[in-house]
Amino acid sequence: MKKKGKPFIFTLFLVFPLLLNACSWVDIPQIAPLPPESPKPANISKLVELEFIARLPSPVETGQSVALEVLDEVTGLAFNPTRMKMNAQSADIYSLKLTVNVGSVIKYRYIRDGNIPVYEYNSLGKQVRYRMVLASAPAVIHDAITAWSNLPYAGPFGRIIGRILDQETGEPVSPSLVTTCGQETISSSDGTFTIDHLPPGIHNLVVYSLDGSYPVFQQEAEVAENSATPADIRIPSAPFSEVTFIATPPSGSLMGLPIRLVGNIYPLGNTYANLRGGMNVLASRAPLLKLREDGKYEIKLRLPVGLDLRYKYTIGDGFWNAERDGSGQWITRQLIVPPTPVTVEDQIASWSSPGKGPVTFRVEVPGSTPPGETISIQFNPYGWTEPIPMWPLGNNRWLYILYSPLDMIGETSYRICRNEQCGIADDLQTKGTEGLSRSFTPQPDSQVFEIKVAEWNWMAGASDPVTVPGGSIPQKPESFMTAIELVPDYHPSWQPYFTQAFESIAKINANRVILSPTWHYSGNIPPMLQLVAGVDASWYDVSEQINLAKQKGLTVAVHPTTSLDKPALLWWNEAPRDSNWWQTWFDRYEAFLLHHADLAQRNHAEILIIGETNILPAFPNGILPDGRGSNAPGDAELRWRDLISKVRERFKGQIGWFLPYPEGFKNIPPFLNEVDQLYVLLEAPLSNQDPPEEAEISSNMERLLETDLRSLRDRFDKPMILGIAYPSVRGAASGCVRSSDACLPATVFYQGGLEIPSVETDLRIQAVIYNAILHVVSRNDWLAGVFSAGFYPPVGIADQSVSINGKPAADVLWFWFNQFHPR
Template sequence: MRFPFRLFAAAAALLAGCSLLPSARATPAGPTPVPVPSPTPLPAALITFNLTPPEATPADAEVVLVFLDEVTGFAYNTTVIPMQRLTDGRWSAETYAPAGALVRYRYARQEPELAEEVSASGEAILYRVARITGPGEINDIAGAWAGLTYQGTTGRIVGHLYDGASGDPLPEMMVDVAGIQAFTDGEGYFRIEGLPPGLQRVTAFSPTGSYYSVDQGAVIATGSATLVELRMVAATPVQVGFEVTVPANTSPGPPARITGNLLQLGHLFTSLPGGASISAARAPVLTQLDPSHFIFVATLYAGTDLRYKYTLGDGLWNAERTPDGSFLTRRLIIPEESIILEDAVSTWRGGDSGAVTLHVSTPANTPSGDLVAIQFNPFTWFEPIPMLRLEPNEWFFTLHGPLETAGNLGYRYCRNYACGSADDAATSARSTTGRPITPSPALQDLRDTVENWQWLEGDLPPTTVVAPEIHSNPEFEAGVEIVPQYRPTWPSIFAHSVDELAAGGANSVVLTAPWILGDNSPLPSIAFDPARSPFRSDLRQMIAQALSAGLDVSLRPALVPASGNLADWWSAAPRNSTWWDAWFEGYRSLVLTYARVAAETGASRLIVGGPEAAYALPGSTFADGTPTSVPSDAEARWRALLDDIRQIYRGTLAFEIDFHADAPLLPPFLEEVGEAYVYWHVPLSEDPDPTLAAMQISAGDALDALLATPRLQGIPLVLSVEYLSIDGAASACAPYPDGSCRPPESFDLGAIVDPDLEVDLQEQAQAFNAVIAEAAERPEIRGLYARRYNPAAGLRDLSASVNGKPARDILWYWFARITAGP
């Protein structure tokens, strides 16, 4: 988990002096503070924190212990405790914490200059986790301070978590060792690299609170793996009712929400833009009883160290404050029995700045199912927050804070939380700081108009479809494959997206479940990342929404580089025997995790392979013909993986093969799967102004060549078709200046890759028309999916997504007629 160090300083500037703010006063600019009784203190235990500091830490340094507020945001509302240097060179501090707490903290050096702690690999420590059971000591080892390089050796931990009663593996449990976090995979395993040698503490906990947290010590040895087994006990589910009174003159606008340090309360267990940790799109909305009273009931778990707050936005923006304007995060160790909490919000404001109401009118061509969100920028762009719809194209929001900042605050509007791609065209530039707000003691009423949305300017002429008589084939799979660029806001808008697909005639959808490729040396990092990977609960929800819309669902585990492209990631890797062992282990972890989800949810197909795994196939090469140096037993490893999948998942197992200009590389184990899923990006024409007839001839010739491949005889084929929306799309190549082809994923989600590349929506549409016209006439082709579909927003961008483009109109025309019954 990466957290840029510069955000800490920026956050400090944003909230400078918050603890010294004057008491909030009742003014027309905001709601009147409500008297709030002091909470009953939780039983506390004296805890001593001891730190073995990085080498070369001066004896006269000032080292501090920093406790974090994971609901407001990891960079905000911190508590700093000075540490004392001991005679043995360690640093120590004492503090009290409630028994049963799960505290998040980190260390920092304040002198000779400010420096946060970083891991042995140089990544900022977002937080450490400590489980408090009673009085005792917490002993930690720090790798390095920011700006310095760790000079020591490292080891790793490989562990397994399981249910203490049933012995079943526990997926998606979070594990913390020395401030480095990992999630367990579908079989309950985790791996953490780059740990300084010595005694480290392993702490595991459930993001939902459904299991009691556990910890144990583990000795890390240089260059080796320490194995740990952690037994977790299921927590008792209890009903928790929240009754809250808000200030009577709270302005209407954004709905009241509850948010907290649990997954089901909007927490994502990662650092979001700006250092926040909560997504407003995921925070539950309270039920309003009258203008000042709200309720919410949740099934939570006994023993959970619950941190929560009420908000009209997220954990930072529009969140409740104390009467003196300071940030407020409430705390409760959930008891073993159901409980009703009666709370009162004192105020939504901090400081003397008045509230800001924002009204925005959006263009007439705004899709009716879209919602509008607002995004704020005090020093960087934060997570977007949904606005209130007043009329079909009229939206409203009231901003209460934090407004106690110097200078201007920027903001912008976007569609469906897709800020950065589906923005107001007037604030869409990469360098934009948005429209300005200048805080003022007086109430401000800002009225804006979005003249155009980025990538949605103007209206398109009607789409022309060229088609012969179309023969219906209700068994033909017609649908889209979701782009593997998951965002945590997608579950909140996905139901509408699949309803649109079904209304257009689609009968199927392929959901991609990406994990992230991080470092490729010395070992490959393949990891679940909550900012870019769906939690199992989210994936189950999206599958249920698709099934409810009448769509058949396939699941495709995917690997996506954290930055750069696949070819570069693979070519720069060492690819020695140890590296290959780690890669196959990581890929197996990914695939089996989602094989379990597919089995649990009734997904009809699981797709493995594809471009991200093609470099690991026997006989694979790079684009220049250089072998990828796969191990000699690669085929045996693949066959073992397929056998493992079959122990979990009984549906259709497909292997994805790449079909471009040359004959596809077919794995030697192809007969072990039930279907070939063909990644189709075949050049249809090099002509700068290709005709549909010429493209259709090329598509037909390529299909015939594919079907004539001896080893594909008798194997069902499904096409996953990809063409960018660029001038030259029919060539299946977006050229670099040197003539080589850009990776298509670089255009995803409205990315502007090269200003010299021009959008050509019609060429993409004709390419799809050509391919589906030929595929529909060949009974060996069992289905066609449009690849890299963006479910968040229709964009007329350069990407391969057909959402909102003429290519979608082409497919809807064909899909509705092919899938229609007799």
């Protein structure tokens, strides 16, 4: 059975944010009609009418209008919207009728138009990404616009607390995107979610499975002031159907170009995040189609029945080099997945921009480029967009041909980088903000640019050797841990390069990798802790990382950490820290820990590590970053013991506890007897000399081990694993790297690509510190292991951070790890 994919075409109204005021209105309230030559697929045979009724927070000014904007997440939320003028029913009520295909999921938001367009904001003071509605039958959707960008919400609040379960099995449905009233969150492993700061009223609550494996659920939810609305949601799982996509490339196009299928679900590259340049899809995360002998391209996918799939073909991402229709407009196709296997045959009309010739970039990179790395190109037409993988030609040569959207841009800067880490692992000539030095302007005729990358930024060169001890060094027992902990940070562009990272870690002869997945606080009144797409790795991402690490022979520990939305001192001092606040804090932190306990258990990780600097004020007799008491609850110890017990119910492996030294030793919690291992991260001063003497570092290290660290081990009688995290800068061994006459916080040096002009980079100092510490470790048999913290996974760079990836310190680790456990 063969069907033609139905193009879902949006009229282009938005090119750059600066052009918003040039947008015109769609007077006919419907999505742009299909070209007459495009047949309607049999699986989309019905249309349905939706009526949107929006209540404004206040009447609009004279001369202003209100519009509904249907968004295209495949091209990018900042691009290609269909904007439709609404009809005024009263001063503060506007309506619009919209006809769409049955089964469509509409992503939309409201906009107020005048001389300068004003976007809808939610009650948290953030721009609405989108609202959602499922068009399963004729319906009236009532929306309350909470705020505009220039009119913040100042009313009362309520919340929705819910759980999403499989209708048949009762198992949690997660991860799911939950949206209501312009806010969104992603459900935890047990299917629970909380949406705070909601204005009182009736809101449309929508649950959307990130991979489409469950049908979209929607219902109205009434929120009352200062109350929590429960939402017990049961959803049936969707059966799967095989869909074969066959794409015919444009007539006359180059043979063999790598064509990807990008779409609105996780497996097709959608990150559900606000990426650079207004994009949402990453090319490197989308699957490649297979080139057939007849010149067509093919891919088979198992997709959930009933899924509203929006997709397009591309030789870039959803914006760059994405397919266009016969008239040169962007095209986003739609397929409602049928219950039986189906073959969808699509003709790609064009890659090109009307009236503009292609721009060819031929790049030669230095022979020092690590094998297996991908060379990427990044464009800046109005701000840097996400990098695009180039096409390998062999012999250190790479190619990329840019066809579109050249008709929409003017002079455009570009730069070349490694593994999509542009702005960090750049061509030295165009590093950082200096990337403006290379540019092109689209022309009617084709253009060719030859680029030779002579040297990469932050590629470690030769350095003075570090003297390692000769003679026989006693081996460690097989149980001795030699681990690398990844930096507690994330960007979706990292995911394709974890295989390389784990290969590098395995070559050091590490036997374990410690993953550090994060959740972010989006506020502290109340403390709102949740997974934020684009900065926190999803359940799918971390699961894949665990699997990839195991494939490289590494055992896995998971160390979940939180990230504050402002400096710790300010965050904690601003928080009221009364009994209600602490109850919410512990509730959210419990959800965070149990989520990662489930993740570790289901993916067969061996160890779950709890603890971090950000939670020290929540300990019994807690201390704030400024040294004052935190007013932690009187029953804090009982709460922590109860939480560890709940974690053990979910996770059956070993539980470790993380403490930074010396900060974490100021108030050692008594409940550490409940865990199995102690992980102590060394951040203490080891030398006052500059540069430091290795003998002094060793002497101070021996003293610390025999006093504070060993006493902690003996007090709780738990195995201790020592962590090392010293940056590659002058002053690192002193424990105080100074800038502007102040010590920089240790957390500053966990940023990949770090370069502080007032601080001097010194790769050898980091290697010397590692060598001295590991020499001491070799003589202390009571230690159960050692780990290097802050490893930057997407690419090796010789920056100022604590990461050892791509630095001489990695060679020092290789030596010592091979002494501890000879291959």
